[in-house]
Amino acid sequence: MNGLLRTAEPAVPVAIEGSLQDLTSIAPIGAMHGFVPPTVHQQRSFDFMIVGAGFAGAVLAERLASQAGKRVLICDRRPHIAGNAYDHFDDAGVLVHRYGPHIFHTNSQRVVDYLSRFTEWRPYEHRVLAEVEGQLLPMPISRATVNELYGLDLKDDASCAAFFASIAETVEQVRTSEDIVVSRVGRDLYNKFVRGYTRKQWGLDPSQLDASVCARIAPRVNDDRRYFTDSFQAMPKHGFTRMFERMLAHPNIKILLNTDYREVIGLIPFDRMVYTGPIDEFFDLRFGKLPYRSLEFRFETHDREWCQPVAVVNYPNDHAYTRSTEFKHLTGQDHPKTSVVYEYPKDVGDPYYPVPRPENADLYRRYRELAEATPDVFFAGRLATYKYYDMHQVVAQALTVFENIVATPSGVPAPELVSVTR
Ligand SMILES: Cc1cc2nc3c(=O)[nH]c(=O)nc-3n(C[C@H](O)[C@H](O)[C@H](O)COP(=O)(O)OP(=O)(O)OC[C@H]3O[C@@H](n4cnc5c(N)ncnc54)[C@H](O)[C@@H]3O)c2cc1C
Numbered sequence: 001m002n003g004l005l006r007t008a009e010p011a012v013p014v015a016i017e018g019s020l021q022d023l024t025s026i027a028p029i030g031a032m033h034g035f036v037p038p039t040v041h042q043q044r045s046f047d048f049m050i051v052g053a054g055f056a057g058a059v060l061a062e063r064l065a066s067q068a069g070k071r072v073l074i075c076d077r078r079p080h081i082a083g084n085a086y087d088h089f090d091d092a093g094v095l096v097h098r099y100g101p102h103i104f105h106t107n108s109q110r111v112v113d114y115l116s117r118f119t120e121w122r123p124y125e126h127r128v129l130a131e132v133e134g135q136l137l138p139m140p141i142s143r144a145t146v147n148e149l150y151g152l153d154l155k156d157d158a159s160c161a162a163f164f165a166s167i168a169e170t171v172e173q174v175r176t177s178e179d180i181v182v183s184r185v186g187r188d189l190y191n192k193f194v195r196g197y198t199r200k201q202w203g204l205d206p207s208q209l210d211a212s213v214c215a216r217i218a219p220r221v222n223d224d225r226r227y228f229t230d231s232f233q234a235m236p237k238h239g240f241t242r243m244f245e246r247m248l249a250h251p252n253i254k255i256l257l258n259t260d261y262r263e264v265i266g267l268i269p270f271d272r273m274v275y276t277g278p279i280d281e282f283f284d285l286r287f288g289k290l291p292y293r294s295l296e297f298r299f300e301t302h303d304r305e306w307c308q309p310v311a312v313v314n315y316p317n318d319h320a321y322t323r324s325t326e327f328k329h330l331t332g333q334d335h336p337k338t339s340v341v342y343e344y345p346k347d348v349g350d351p352y353y354p355v356p357r358p359e360n361a362d363l364y365r366r367y368r369e370l371a372e373a374t375p376d377v378f379f380a381g382r383l384a385t386y387k388y389y390d391m392h393q394v395v396a397q398a399l400t401v402f403e404n405i406v407a408t409p410s411g412v413p414a415p416e417l418v419s420v421t422r
Pocket residue numbers: 051052053054055056057075076077078082083084085099100101102103104105259260261262276277278295352353380381382383389390391392394
């Protein structure tokens with residue numbers, strides 16, 4: 001009926017706190033921010049309040065509970081755990097990712113070893129095609145792409161490198177995303193594959209965006225058709241949410257969903273906080289709002305087995321949506337129907353992509369200074385550090401933040417906010 005995934009493994013019971021009644025009776029009501037540590041000792045107080053049940057919050061909850069013996073309350077304003085990585089079975093019984101496709105890949109053995117305690121893996125190498133002039137061509141741009149697009153027969157890396165060099169533009173100083181792409185592969189490939197997609201995604205021309213935005217997906221001279229080249233590429237065998245259920249299935253961890261932490265801050269006593277929400281919200285937008293790009297998702301289920309040849313198809317030049325994702329490619333689910341999601345970039349909505357412009361980096365720096373001077377609150381994850389991080393990077397960051405927490409006595413500001421590299 002629902003395919004392999006739903007039946008493969010029983011759900012792990014997780015303690016979800018639905019009621020605050022027994023907690024509210026024991027705590028004084030404190031201020032919203034600069035929370036008031038309990039003055040009356042309560043037997044049921046928590047060592048940590050963790051705001052956000054995504055990767056950052058869940059890793060820290062798990063570490064603090066299992067390794068440091070801490071009592072942890074993790075709360076999320078969404079009705080589910082797993083943050084943006086949340087997956088679930090839709091009405092047709094197809095496993096889908098609520099917040100767009102999430103593909104796991106990393107070069108960090110430490111991160112793989114850590115997560116493997118909570119999941120088995122299904123090997124999966126991601127493939128993306130771009131629809132350009134009626135053809136479906138491999139992304140990122142590679143030897144395979146230009147051979148198929150231009151009808152060439154470049155046989156090796158050297159001939160492809162020479163081809164790119166012959167079409168690349170000279171750019172004195174690479175500053176913008178347009179600069180980086182045209183300096184690598186020239187204007188025609190930039191116009192066909194990058195310009196339209198980036199304009200849709202960011203609502204800005206690549207010439208207005210920092211080079212780092214388009215530098216992430218570098219062109220290749222080989223004909224490797226995989227989207228990622230990391231040494232470990234796999235999906236949690238039973239999905240992300242199941243993996244999170246296992247991470248949080250510890251008797252020291254209580255979970256409170258549908259709850260903004262500001263609703264309960266004075267009601268539930270705790271000693272220290274891990275905050276993984278937006279850093280500007282924590283400080284009541286004191287210096288102004290940090291801009292994000294958002295997405296609207298349109299899900300469709302089709303009464304046939306497959307819709308597209310690979311998991312993701314990009315549409316750089318046509319349609320209002322940027323890409324379509326067919327989930328069964330990612331999950332390996334066996335099902336007679338198939339579900340696809342289309343992504344429509346937006347200015348407003350859930351905060352997904354920090355907008356990498358110098359003025360935003362300056363604004364973030366001001367919040368970061370406040371964060372580093374705030375005792376007993378540890379900031380972690382993509383929203384609290386205003387940085388686009390992949391999942392493995394957030395896990396690595398959270399493992400380091402855990403080490404910092406263990407090393408930091410109460411009442412002392414946390415060490416510098418941890419940033420991570422690939
Ligand atoms: C469309 C999209 C696709 C992506 N694809 C990939 C991919 O393929 N591979 C990859 O590695 N990474 C991908 N990512 C990145 C990935 O989503 C992040 O790395 C990861 O989810 C970050 O985890 P986090 O815990 O920092 O944040 P989140 O997962 O966002 O968790 C933060 C949680 O905090 C909660 N919260 C915030 N404020 C409050 C509050 N005031 N009170 C209570 N709760 C609060 C939020 O509801 C949220 O659940 C993608 C991201 C997006 C947006």
